[in-house]
Amino acid sequence: MPNVHLTEPMRDYVDGLIRSGAYANLSEVVRAGIRLLMEKDGARQFYALKAELETAAAAAEGGAFIEFDPRGFEPDAFKS
Structure with missing residues (x-):
């Protein structure tokens, strides 16, 4: 170690x-x-993530989203 x-x-x-x-x-x-x-x-990473989530939430609230299809995302989870 130096x-x-x-x-x-x-x-x-x-x-x-x-x-x-x-x-x-x-x-x-x-x-x-x-x-x-x-x-x-760690705090810097937290606040960066928080800012990204706030941006994404604002976009979603403004209508910039698509409906999530869980069956399309993970079809095997819904097999009987």
């Missing part, structure tokens, strides 16, 4: 976090930062 290179202000900030007892070492700080990035990325 070393982490921080700017001086970042090092000062991390040192303060460690001195305060919030984190035990640099690795904990880096892991916490990566977790936040992962959460943010």
Whole structure:
């Protein structure tokens, strides 16, 4: 795994976090930062999906849709 290179202000900030007892070492700080990035990325994906669904719902409400035929989509599911 590569070393982490921080700017001086970042090092000062991390040192303060460690001195305060919030984190035990640099690795904990880096892991916490990566977790936040992962959460943010998940939120970004959620809001992108939400926007797509809102666009699709508006189109459907405006009449831009076709009736769904479940028998045509999955005919084997309706066999007796």
